[in-house]
Amino acid sequence: MERIIEEIREDLSRRIASAADRLAERTLAEDPSYAALLGRAELRERIHHNLRQSVEGLVRSVRGLPVELSDARATGTLRAEQGLPLASLLRTYRRGGRLLWQTLTEAVTAHDPAALPRLLPAASALWDVLDQMTDAVAEAYRCTEAARCERDRERRAALLDALLDGAGLPDGPAVSEAAAQLGLAERGRFAVVVLGSGGTQGSGGGGVPGGSGRPGADPTASGLRVLWRIRADGETGLVDLGHHPLESVRELLDPLGVRAGVSPVVEAPGDLARARWLAALALRTAPVSGGPFTALLDERLPTALVASQAELAGRLRQVVLGPVLALPAEDCRVLLNTLGTWLACQGSTTYAAGRLFCHRNTVSNRLRRLEHLTGRTLSDPAHVVELALAHAAVLQRAAGEPAPAGPRPPGRPSRRNR
Structure with missing residues (x-):
């Protein structure tokens, strides 16, 4: 086999050059990805080199030597960095292999x-060489692509952190550049969501950090674009x-x-750090029991006010509900549960009794x-406000600690039955 190749080497070299021309023309005509990336001369030279490398690989294989794959790996790495689709790269390699066998048989004939x-016995050896080269190209491509995707994820995560953490001045270049690179407008309508513990875990992208979706959430279903960030x-x-509308976030x-x-x-990316803080505050108002709950801050402002002032909340609990909290545990639980239910039923004793x-x-x-x-009357609106805020402070006293809690707020009752 080696002797035949040596005898036809000069003619084979001319035929390979011609085959490289034809394959380059076909590739540029049929594959827009290659046409957008490489000129004819560069592509033709690359194909010509690969075909000659395949012949040398066949000779080495016949001699019992390992095939040299460093050029194939370099090609896979380069094309991945350039963004050429792997399918395009492998298709050209496969076409080159078939064309090389055809050229080899024509030269021998x-x-x-x-x-x-x-x-003919060299056919299996040649295809084995081509398979090794194709595998080396694909492996190098995938490794480079994985590394590039990881860099992109890290970069997007850092950009998202810059917005959510408020890196730099609100209107400074750090925030505006991060927003632009994430595809966010300078002025728009944005909101921030903070999930409580126990949420489904994902890996950003769709669930990719800094990606546009996460497992279990389909942003396209609601028409929203969401960039998720998972951190400690x-x-x-x-x-x-x-x-x-903001309400569509609840549907998502x-x-x-x-x-x-x-x-x-919020209307500007520079306001997102503040929005994140407000979202975290809204989460603190969500009941820890009773199942899933989405708390929109503007719907829970009194409770959020209590949650934002831990020291005053403690004082409020003690001043307003101190005598109730000093009761035996069961008595305390019953009274607090009754108060919470009465408040949730908008002051309707009839509805509270039913619940x-x-x-x-x-x-x-x-x-x-x-x-x-408590020394307060439920017929005095000012006293009702104090009792409601103090009750909220009791519920928020310790996030993971069992605390007296009323049922989830019911639908709005009719005032006729109060």
Whole structure:
């Protein structure tokens, strides 16, 4: 086999040069990816080199030597860095392999038709060489692509952190550059989502950090673009609302089955750090029991006010509800649960009784006892505000600690039954 190749080497070299011309023309005509990346001369030279390398690989294989694959790996790395699709690269390699076999048989036939049968055993060796070269190209490409994607993820994550952490001045170049590179407009409608612990874990992209989606959430279903960021301190999403109402964020989060806090709408990327803080505050107002809950800050401002002032919240609990908290545990739980339910039912004793599965008079008696202990009357709006805020402070006292809690707020009751 080696002797035949040596005998036809000069003719084979001319034929390979011609084959490289034809394959370059076909590739540029049929593959827009190559046409956008390489000129004819550069592509032709690369194909010509690969074909000659394949012949040398065949000779080495026949001699029992390993095939030299460094050029193939370099090509895979280069094309991945240039962004050429792997399918395009492998298709050209496969076409080159078939064209090389055709060229080799034509050269042998022209030199000595009788020697053609002696070429056939080399077919399996040639295809093995081509397979090794193709595998080396693909492996180098995939390794480079994986590294590039990781760099892109890290870069996008850093850009997202710059926005959510408020790196630099709100209107400084760091924030504006980060927003531009993430595809965010200088002025728009944005919100931030902070998820509570126990959310489904993902890996950003779709779930990619800094990506546009996450497992379990389909931003296209709601028409929203979401950039998720997973960090040690929790999972955060930057929502580009466009023309959609803020309420659509709740529709996006419902399938996730998690506790979540949602900031108000902000109009500039420089305001996203503040929005993130407000979203985290909104999350602190979401009930820790009772299943998934999405807390929009503007719907829970009184509770958020309590959550934002831990020291004052503690003082409020003690001053307003101190006598109730000093009761035996079961008595305390019953009174706080009754107060919370009455507040959730908008002051309707009848509805509160229905939710508590007791008689209306029982609820009235409990409320009168609470009024006596606290020195506040439920007929005074100012006192009701104090009791409601103090009750919220009790519920927020310790996030992971069991605390007396009323049921989730019901739908708005009719005032006729109060």
